[in-house]
Amino acid sequence: xxxxxxxxxxxxxxxxxxxxxxxxxxxxxxxxxxxxxxxxxxxxxxxxxxxxxxxxxxxxxxxxxxxxxxxxxxxxxxxxxxxxxxxxxxxxxxxxxxxxxxxxxxxxxxxxxxxxxxxxxxxxxxxxxxxxxxxxxxxxxxxxxxxxxxxxxxxxxxxxxxxxxxxxxxxxx
Numbered sequence: 001x002x003x004x005x006x007x008x009x010x011x012x013x014x015x016x017x018x019x020x021x022x023x024x025x026x027x028x029x030x031x032x033x034x035x036x037x038x039x040x041x042x043x044x045x046x047x048x049x050x051x052x053x054x055x056x057x058x059x060x061x062x063x064x065x066x067x068x069x070x071x072x073x074x075x076x077x078x079x080x081x082x083x084x085x086x087x088x089x090x091x092x093x094x095x096x097x098x099x100x101x102x103x104x105x106x107x108x109x110x111x112x113x114x115x116x117x118x119x120x121x122x123x124x125x126x127x128x129x130x131x132x133x134x135x136x137x138x139x140x141x142x143x144x145x146x147x148x149x150x151x152x153x154x155x156x157x158x159x160x161x162x163x164x165x166x167x168x169x170x171x172x173x
Contacts, residue, residue: 003052006162010155016147018129024154029121031157032114035065038164039106046173047106051163056096058167061160063101064092066112072153073120079136079146080127086137124150 002008013020039047039062047059056064071090078085095101132147167173 001166003163003166004055005159006166007155007158010152010159012148012151016132016151021124021129021132021147021150024150025121025124027154027157028117028124028150031065031161032110032117034157034161035062035113035164036110038161038168039110042168042173046171049167049171051167055163057102058164059103059106060096060101061163062106063104063109064096065157065160066109066116067095067101068092068156069113069120069153070116072149073116073123075136076120076123076146076149079134079149080131084135084137084143086139089138089140 039058042058047062048057050057051061067090075087078087127146132150133145135143135145136149137143
C-alpha cells in the first residue's frame with residue numbers, strides 16, 4: 001500500500017450526475033464523525049506521530065482538514081456568485097508548519113470541521129444540478145467545476161481519515 005495515497009489518487013468519473021453528487025455530499029456529511037472516530041482516544045504523543053515517514057503528524061492532518069475544506073467552501077461560494085473567479089489556493093505545507101497546526105489541541109479543528117460541513121452540506125443540497133457546472137479558476141489546476149470540486153473533497157475526506165486509521169492499524173492503537 002502507498003502510505004501517501006492509501007485510497008489511491010483522486011480520479012473523477014467521466015460522467016457526473018445526481019447519484020455521484022448525492023454520494024459525495026453524504027461523504028462530506030460523514031467526515032466529522034469519521035474523523036472523530038479515527039482520533040478517539042489518541043494521546044498527545046500519538047497525535048504527534050507522522051502517518052508515514054516524512055509525512056505530517058496526525059495532529060497536523062486534523063488541522064489541515066478544516067484549512068483545506070474552508071478554502072474549498074469559499075471557492076464554491078465564489079463560483080456560485082461570480083463568473084469563473086480566479087482563486088488563491090492555500091500554501092498547505094506552510095500552513096501545516098504554523099504553531100497551531102504543529103502543537104495546538106485538535107478539539108477546535110474538529111468543531112470547525114463539524115460546523116463547516118453542516119453549512120457546506122446545507123448549501124450543496126440546496127443547489128440545482130446545473131449549478132454544479134459553475135466553475136472557478138485555479139492558478140495551477142485551470143478551470144475546475146463544482147462537480148469536480150465536490151468529488152475531490154469527498155475523496156480528500158476519505159484520504160486523510162485513511163491516513164490516521166492506517167497508522168492506528170500499523171501501530172496497534
